[in-house]
Amino acid sequence: MTVAQRDAFRFFHRLQVRWAEVDMQQVVFNGHYLMYADTAVSAFWKALGVVYTRDLPALGGDFYVKQAQLTWHAPARLDDWIDIGVAPGATGRSSLRLRVAIWAQDRLLVSGELVYVYTTVDHPVRAQPLPGALTELLQAHTRGEPMLQVRLGDWATLGTDAASIRTAVFVDEQGIPAELEWDARDADCLHAVAYNRVGGAVACARLLPDGHVGRVAVLRGVRGSGAGAAVMRALLDAARQRGHAAVELAAQCTVLGFYLRLGFVPFGAVFDEAGIAHQAMRLRLD
Numbered sequence: 001m002t003v004a005q006r007d008a009f010r011f012f013h014r015l016q017v018r019w020a021e022v023d024m025q026q027v028v029f030n031g032h033y034l035m036y037a038d039t040a041v042s043a044f045w046k047a048l049g050v051v052y053t054r055d056l057p058a059l060g061g062d063f064y065v066k067q068a069q070l071t072w073h074a075p076a077r078l079d080d081w082i083d084i085g086v087a088p089g090a091t092g093r094s095s096l097r098l099r100v101a102i103w104a105q106d107r108l109l110v111s112g113e114l115v116y117v118y119t120t121v122d123h124p125v126r127a128q129p130l131p132g133a134l135t136e137l138l139q140a141h142t143r144g145e146p147m148l149q150v151r152l153g154d155w156a157t158l159g160t161d162a163a164s165i166r167t168a169v170f171v172d173e174q175g176i177p178a179e180l181e182w183d184a185r186d187a188d189c190l191h192a193v194a195y196n197r198v199g200g201a202v203a204c205a206r207l208l209p210d211g212h213v214g215r216v217a218v219l220r221g222v223r224g225s226g227a228g229a230a231v232m233r234a235l236l237d238a239a240r241q242r243g244h245a246a247v248e249l250a251a252q253c254t255v256l257g258f259y260l261r262l263g264f265v266p267f268g269a270v271f272d273e274a275g276i277a278h279q280a281m282r283l284r285l286d
Contacts, residue, residue, distance in 0.1 A: 009085030009101065010144065011047055013040035017080045027075035033110045034068060037100045040084035041114065043224075044098075048137060049147040049196030051221035059131045059198065063096065063116040070100075070112035080104045088138040094118045094127040096138075133198045140197060148194045148202070148227055150234040158191045161201035162215075165193070169217040176274045190238055192231040196222075203227035207235045211244040232262055239285060246284045253277040 015036060023029040045052050056062050076082055082104050089097030095117055102110040118134075119125040141147065151158060170176045189206040196202055202225075205216040213235055218228040239247050251259045253270060256279060264281040271278055 006085065006103065008099070009087045010141065011044050011086050012083045013043040013086070014081060014083050015039065017076050017078055017082065019078060022078050025075075027077055030072065033070055033072070033076075033102060036082065036084055036102060037068075037070070037086075037110075037112070037114060040086050040100065041098060044086040046222050046225050047147070048141055049194075049200075049202055049222055049225055049227065050137070050198065051196075051200055051202060051219055053221060054219075055196065055198050055200045057121055058200070059133060060121065061118050061128055061131070062121055062125075064119055064125070065114060066095070066117045067115040068112070069114075070110050072110055073108045074104075076102070076104055076109050082109065088142055089113065091130055091135060091138070093129055096130065096134075137197045147225070148196060148230050150192055150194045150230050152190060152192050152234060152238060155186045155189065155191060158193045158204075159186065161193050161195075162186075162191050162204040162206070165201055165204045165217050165219060166215055168219060170215075173220065174276065176276075180274050190235070192234045192238075194227045194230050203231045205231045205235055207238055207247075211239055211242075211247050213239075213247055213249040216249070228258060229262065236262075236283070236285065245286055246282055248280065248282045250278045251281050253279050256281075 017028055021028050021032045042052070050056075082102055085101045085103070087099045089099045091097070095115060098114045098116070100110075100112050100114060101108065117127050118130050120128050155162075166181060167178075170181050171178050185208060186206065189208050191206050192204060193201050194203040202222045203218040206214055208214065213232070216228060216232065236247060249259070249264070250273060251264070256266070259281050262283065264283045266279050266281050268280045271280075
């Protein structure tokens with residue numbers, strides 16, 4: 001199977017060529033293809049559910065590019081939509097190979113390979129063996145297995161991880177006062193937390209006894225990976241099992257699209273909560 005075959009790749013990242021990326025020949029300057037590949041690799045880790053800046057240090061290491069090889073087949077031009085494929089290749093004791101290829105529609109533009117070395121985080125950095133958790137993660141992706149696992153439980157079981165996510169998203173990122181974030185309802189709720197395959201918690205939500213869903217939070221490093229939808233679907237299934245005819249929530253207006261894609265319907269007027277515009281939404285479960 002050659003790199004020119006699209007079906008050799010399970011992951012693609014899409015970008016549009018910008019004005020600043022074309023040269024005097026009116027095609028993408030050759031150096032930008034490495035930037036495209038690197039951007040896609042970053043998105044690839046996100047698709048694996050990995051919060052790169054948290055999970056790699058927690059495993060005791062980091063990746064550095066050792067070698068980059070690209071072969072140019074055809075040029076990309078201004079405003080082209082390009083699809084960048086990334087697929088794990090062979091691994092060595094401390095090395096990881098990622099195959100990359102870039103297409104504009106059905107035209108293969110670039111193919112190549114990036115070789116990374118897994119190193120210590122202290123200085124001077126030195127190569128070290130790839131952790132088994134990372135190797136298994138990449139193999140699971142190749143096999144097409146789910147990258148996330150959602151656990152349901154009470155606050156005593158999942159509260160530490162849920163609190164960490166909510167603090168990072170609502171308090172640290174959005175600036176909501178801590179005293180507004182925490183209430184007495186957590187003890188009565190069913191909580192959902194999504195975990196990646198290296199053990200990191202990445203998203204959470206809660207289902208109140210009356211059928212309301214709240215405190216839906218996804219760490220910034222994995223937004224777009226499906227983690228938010230995973231915890232929502234888990235709670236919606238739980239709500240059905242509990243006999244709720246509908247589920248309601250108060251959505252931040254900036255993420256209405258996320259809930260609309262899940263089937264929620266807005267109702268009522270926009271209102272302010274903790275200084276953020278919210279919209280009430282409802283999803284019928286029958």
